[in-house]
Amino acid sequence: MQQVAIGIxxxxxxxxxxxxxxxxxxxxxxxxxxxAAAGPERVLSQILSLAEQVLAAGQPLSVVGVGVSTPGPVDTIAGVASVVPTLAGFAGFPLKAELQKRFAYPVSLENDGIAAAIGEWQFGAGKGRENLIYVTVSTGIGGGIITDGRVVRGRKGMAGHIGHMSVMPNGELCPCGNRGCFEAYGSGTAFALRARSRALTCTETALGKNSAEVHSRDVFAAARNGDALASILIEEEAEILGRGFTSLIHIFSPEIVVMGGGLSHEFDRLQPGIQKYIAQWAMPAFNDVPVIRAALGQNSGLVGAAALAFLANMPPENQPGFSQTSKSRT
Ligand SMILES: [Zn+2]
Structure with missing residues (x-):
C-alpha cells in the first residue's frame, strides 16, 4: 500500500x-x-477539515503521520505554543497534545523555518546534502539549518530564527520589538519600505511618489525597464542578503544556502549580487558556497511538514540525526 503523510x-x-x-x-x-483572530479551537478545526479533504482524495493509503509547520517561535519539544504573533490566543496553548487528540495518526510539530529546511533537504534543492541552510526572504526572514546530516533544533526546538540576528545597533525597528535585526533590513517588507522612502527624494524614477503603492515586485519591474534607482535598490538588497548569508556561512559551513520566500521569485536578479558579496567578503575558504533557489517554491514548508512525519516514523537507527533529538524529546 502506498505510504503517505499529511503535511500541514x-x-x-x-x-x-x-x-x-x-x-x-x-x-x-x-x-x-x-x-487567525478566532483562537486555537477554530484554527484546529480548520486543520482537521483540510486534512480530511486531502485524505478523501486518495485511494487505499497507509498514513504514517501528520506533520505540522507552525509560525514561531513555538516550543516544539514541549509541544506548547509560546507567543505566535500572527495567531490570536495561542500563547501557552498545548498545540501538539490538542492536535494529537484530534488525529488518529502520530503528530509531529515543527517551527516553520525548520520545516521548510527539512522539505528542501529531503525533497528539494538540498537533496542528498549533509549541510545546508535554508533562508526564506518574504514579509520577514526565517530559516532552518541542517548540519552534519541532522536537523538543528536547539533549545525548545526554536533554532534558526535567522531574521533576528542583530546587525545594527539602534537600527531599524523589527517586528520582534528589537532594533537592528537582519529582517528589519533584508526582508521584502524592508525592501519595499526603503524603495518608497528613496523614491520620494529621487527626481528621476518610475517608482513614483505615491509611496504606499510601491511593492517589491514594482521595483523589479522598474529595474527591468531601465530605472536606475530600482537597480540600485536591488543591488543594495542583494548586498544586505549577502552580508547575512556570509555570517551564516562562517558559522555553519554549509555546502549550499537555499533561498526561498516571496523575494526568491526574483532570485535570478538577486543571486549575482548575493554571490558577489560572498565571494568578496567571506573568508577565502568559505567564499565559493553557492546560493541556490528553493526547489519546492511555496511548498517547502508544506512538503517539509510531511517529510517530518516520514522521518518521525522511521526507526531511530535509520533517522538522520533524529536519534539524538528524539531522546531529548521524551
Ligand atoms: Zn527581530
Missing part, C-alpha cells in the same frame, strides 16, 4: 494541507484562509 502548513494568513508520498510527490492539496 499553518500560517498567519493561510492554512494549507497536502497528502505527500514517500518521494515528496504531492497527491492532493487544500487550503483555507486562517481564521
Amino acid at each position: 502548513d499553518l500560517g498567519g494568513t493561510q492554512v494549507r494541507a497536502a497528502l505527500v508520498g514517500e518521494q515528496g510527490t504531492v497527491f492532493a492539496q487544500a487550503e483555507d484562509r486562517t481564521e
